[in-house]
Amino acid sequence: MKKGRIEAFSDGVIAIIITIMVLELKVPHDKSSFKDLLPLLPVFSSYVLSFIYVGIYWNNHHHMFMVVNKVNGAILWANLHLLFWLSMIPFATAWMGENHFAPAPVATYGFVLLMNGIAYTILTLVLVKHHGDESVLSRAVGADFKGKMSIACYILAIPSAFIHVGISGGLFVLIALVWLVPDKRIEKVVHEENLKT
Amino acid sequence: MKKGRIEAFSDGVIAIIITIMVLELKVPHDKSSFKDLLPLLPVFSSYVLSFIYVGIYWNNHHHMFMVVNKVNGAILWANLHLLFWLSMIPFATAWMGENHFAPAPVATYGFVLLMNGIAYTILTLVLVKHHGDESVLSRAVGADFKGKMSIACYILAIPSAFIHVGISGGLFVLIALVWLVPDKRIEKVVHEENLKT
Amino acid sequence: MKKGRIEAFSDGVIAIIITIMVLELKVPHDKSSFKDLLPLLPVFSSYVLSFIYVGIYWNNHHHMFMVVNKVNGAILWANLHLLFWLSMIPFATAWMGENHFAPAPVATYGFVLLMNGIAYTILTLVLVKHHGDESVLSRAVGADFKGKMSIACYILAIPSAFIHVGISGGLFVLIALVWLVPDKRIEKVVHEENLKT
Amino acid sequence: MKKGRIEAFSDGVIAIIITIMVLELKVPHDKSSFKDLLPLLPVFSSYVLSFIYVGIYWNNHHHMFMVVNKVNGAILWANLHLLFWLSMIPFATAWMGENHFAPAPVATYGFVLLMNGIAYTILTLVLVKHHGDESVLSRAVGADFKGKMSIACYILAIPSAFIHVGISGGLFVLIALVWLVPDKRIEKVVHEENLKT
Numbered sequence: 001m002k003k004g005r006i007e008a009f010s011d012g013v014i015a016i017i018i019t020i021m022v023l024e025l026k027v028p029h030d031k032s033s034f035k036d037l038l039p040l041l042p043v044f045s046s047y048v049l050s051f052i053y054v055g056i057y058w059n060n061h062h063h064m065f066m067v068v069n070k071v072n073g074a075i076l077w078a079n080l081h082l083l084f085w086l087s088m089i090p091f092a093t094a095w096m097g098e099n100h101f102a103p104a105p106v107a108t109y110g111f112v113l114l115m116n117g118i119a120y121t122i123l124t125l126v127l128v129k130h131h132g133d134e135s136v137l138s139r140a141v142g143a144d145f146k147g148k149m150s151i152a153c154y155i156l157a158i159p160s161a162f163i164h165v166g167i168s169g170g171l172f173v174l175i176a177l178v179w180l181v182p183d184k185r186i187e188k189v190v191h192e193e194n195l196k197t
Numbered sequence: 198m199k200k201g202r203i204e205a206f207s208d209g210v211i212a213i214i215i216t217i218m219v220l221e222l223k224v225p226h227d228k229s230s231f232k233d234l235l236p237l238l239p240v241f242s243s244y245v246l247s248f249i250y251v252g253i254y255w256n257n258h259h260h261m262f263m264v265v266n267k268v269n270g271a272i273l274w275a276n277l278h279l280l281f282w283l284s285m286i287p288f289a290t291a292w293m294g295e296n297h298f299a300p301a302p303v304a305t306y307g308f309v310l311l312m313n314g315i316a317y318t319i320l321t322l323v324l325v326k327h328h329g330d331e332s333v334l335s336r337a338v339g340a341d342f343k344g345k346m347s348i349a350c351y352i353l354a355i356p357s358a359f360i361h362v363g364i365s366g367g368l369f370v371l372i373a374l375v376w377l378v379p380d381k382r383i384e385k386v387v388h389e390e391n392l393k394t
Numbered sequence: 395m396k397k398g399r400i401e402a403f404s405d406g407v408i409a410i411i412i413t414i415m416v417l418e419l420k421v422p423h424d425k426s427s428f429k430d431l432l433p434l435l436p437v438f439s440s441y442v443l444s445f446i447y448v449g450i451y452w453n454n455h456h457h458m459f460m461v462v463n464k465v466n467g468a469i470l471w472a473n474l475h476l477l478f479w480l481s482m483i484p485f486a487t488a489w490m491g492e493n494h495f496a497p498a499p500v501a502t503y504g505f506v507l508l509m510n511g512i513a514y515t516i517l518t519l520v521l522v523k524h525h526g527d528e529s530v531l532s533r534a535v536g537a538d539f540k541g542k543m544s545i546a547c548y549i550l551a552i553p554s555a556f557i558h559v560g561i562s563g564g565l566f567v568l569i570a571l572v573w574l575v576p577d578k579r580i581e582k583v584v585h586e587e588n589l590k591t
Numbered sequence: 592m593k594k595g596r597i598e599a600f601s602d603g604v605i606a607i608i609i610t611i612m613v614l615e616l617k618v619p620h621d622k623s624s625f626k627d628l629l630p631l632l633p634v635f636s637s638y639v640l641s642f643i644y645v646g647i648y649w650n651n652h653h654h655m656f657m658v659v660n661k662v663n664g665a666i667l668w669a670n671l672h673l674l675f676w677l678s679m680i681p682f683a684t685a686w687m688g689e690n691h692f693a694p695a696p697v698a699t700y701g702f703v704l705l706m707n708g709i710a711y712t713i714l715t716l717v718l719v720k721h722h723g724d725e726s727v728l729s730r731a732v733g734a735d736f737k738g739k740m741s742i743a744c745y746i747l748a749i750p751s752a753f754i755h756v757g758i759s760g761g762l763f764v765l766i767a768l769v770w771l772v773p774d775k776r777i778e779k780v781v782h783e784e785n786l787k788t
Contacts, residue, residue, distance in 0.1 A: 005262075013216055015604045016603070018674075027685045029689065032686075037699070055671040059668075062667070080256075090219065180668070205402060284412075284413055288419050295423065295424075305428075402599060481613045498623055
């Protein structure tokens with residue numbers, strides 16, 4: 001089974017998710033001065049954060065599928081499972097933004113990020129299983145330190161929201177920064193592989 | 198005529214359908230505690246069910262088009278007909294979720310699933326006709342037992358909603374589970390075909 | 395310049411247009427019996443009509459680009475011009491449906507269809523000019539009788555809406571039926587071309 | 592790393608952006624005469640302007656990526672950064688249209704266009720850096736006079752909105768006209784390159 005259509009479908013869904021979030025930036029009706037934009041600031045900043053997160057997922061998905069050779073039914077479903085949790089991000093983003101980063105919405109946002117992290121890990125494991133431990137993919141994924149650390153941070157961020165939302169927010173920004181650097185592991189292994197052959 | 202663009206267009210439409218459903222999960226305005234999420238539970242669970250159904254259709258469409266070699270005008274329209282009924286799923290999902298699984302919306306949801314099942318069967322028949330009885334596609338589709346059983350269950354689920362919506366809901370979940378296992382028929386026939394050549 | 399990306403972008407835009415129309419089918423809130431669906435009937439039937447029209451445009455676009463070899467800046471803009479008028483269809487559809495086929499909305503719908511017909515004709519002319527009179531494309535398009543007839547019917551349908559909307563509606567359905575048969579001209583010329591070589 | 596998926600993802604996002612803007616054209620409810628369309632004129636004209644701008648970005652993106660051979664992480668993020676600012680266009684368009692071109696919304700629209708211009712310039716620079724000064728891409732981009740002039744005009748248009756919005760509007764239309772002619776630089780360099788080889 002070819003990987004082309006799973007990439008195309010994922011690109012389509014992720015493109016829609018990243019774009020429909022902006023629909024939550026409601027135009028202030030009958031208001032036309034700059035200060036009418038101020039109440040949108042929390043929604044806008046949560047949008048920026050989520051745009052970066054969805055962008056990270058797209059980038060990592062892109063990198064990982066570069067070394068995917070074959071797909072099967074389990075991979076299709078693991079991928080759909082990831083897309084499901086990604087599709088929850090616009091809702092969590094809007095709820096967090098509209099409520100000016102109140103504890104429960106921030107914790108919910110952390111939960112959605114956690115589920116995305118878990119879904120991505122499952123997809124990675126299913127892919128590695130299908131390609132074998134000796135595959136380029138398997139070596140590229142490696143110990144997945146960043147993935148494990150992110151999941152730990154999300155777990156930490158959820159209860160932290162009830163102590164101070166700033167802790168959770170700080171963790172979300174921190175993890176985003178860690179991932180903003182695209183996954184060199186895969187580029188590196190691909191490069192080494194090319195040198196060998 | 199090449200199949201590439203019909204796949205790309207179907208992927209686009211299905212990606213949008215699966216994603217816009219989440220827009221029905223309306224953010225609770227000016228409410229920021231976990232219990233404000235509770236009223237969303239019926240909408241959320243109907244969303245999960247429909248996400249799985251649309252995912253199943255995408256998976257099966259993906260599998261079937263793997264063995265499609267050529268398309269014609271009739272296939273384009275049979276495919277658009279399927280996309281039309283898939284586009285009705287978000288409406289039926291929202292109506293069922295908002296009304297907490299009241300009988301008429303549940304029956305309507307069953308009707309939309311039935312029309313999707315019929316549209317998929319028509320697409321299959323048109324494809325088989327164009328490829329001939331001896332084609333890989335034709336043998337891969339075979340007697341289509343799962344397709345026929347699903348249609349029978351949808352027909353059963355529609356009136357059952359007026360006895361108890363739980364019967365219809367149970368049938369919807371059952372059929373989803375039956376299909377969650379991707380269509381091995383096609384993978385099997387493709388595999389056998391590869392062995393021969 | 396390759397045609398791949400212009401096809402992909404057009405597929406994306408048309409997929410979104412054909413799908414967002416269904417968002418106008420507003421779920422009846424706090425109403426859960428079949429008779430609550432009745433007021434949606436005009437919106438639903440205008441949706442069906444527009445789905446078929448957008449489907450026709452996608453099919454014809456698909457057929458025409460099969461024989462396109464090269465694109466230039468003028469073709470990109472002629473194509474965007476067509477996409478612009480296609481993007482007006484959801485608005486015209488919703489206005490016509492919500493007002494139960496009142497004269498002005500029906501005439502507006504006819505006007506949008508007319509502009510789409512003109513935009514498609516312009517795209518055809520620009521493509522033919524770029525490929526030359528002796529090209530497969532040029533012979534496939536031929537005298538474009540169906541295109542000219544459709545434009546004449548749209549022009550007729552606009553004022554007819556103020557006599558009786560049934561005349562306009564009948565014309566819309568008639569043209570849709572004429573086009574439902576995909577454009578055999580191109581398939582035929584492609585076939586002849588294959589026989590020659 | 593291949594450029595195919597970055598093109599496909601960008602096409603998807605831009606297709607959605609260009610299409611969801613039309614959702615701001617709200618159907619006048621319970622109103623069915625032509626004069627009920629008049630209040631939509633400002634929203635409609637701002638939609639036309641933005642459709643052309645997004646179309647220009649798509650065309651230029653298309654042209655530039657024709658001569659892109661390879662992508663890296665920095666390019667993925669520079670591209671996502673451009674998509675982020677493109678995703679702000681529907682909001683700015685709707686705010687400007689709904690407020691009948693009041694000064695602050697017009698200035699905001701100019702700011703969003705400015706950020707898009709800057710994001711596109713950054714993407715160009717990152718691409719040129721990755722391909723080297725001697726690359727086809729580098730020579731095709733050249734001194735980027737039109738890009739620099741556009742940024743200057745956007746900077747001018749922002750404060751001008753508070754003198755007279757007509758000045759800003761005139762500048763927006765002027766820059767659109769300048770870009771409507773697709774970027775001959777790249778087509779020219781590609782052509783010369785083909786002659787050499």
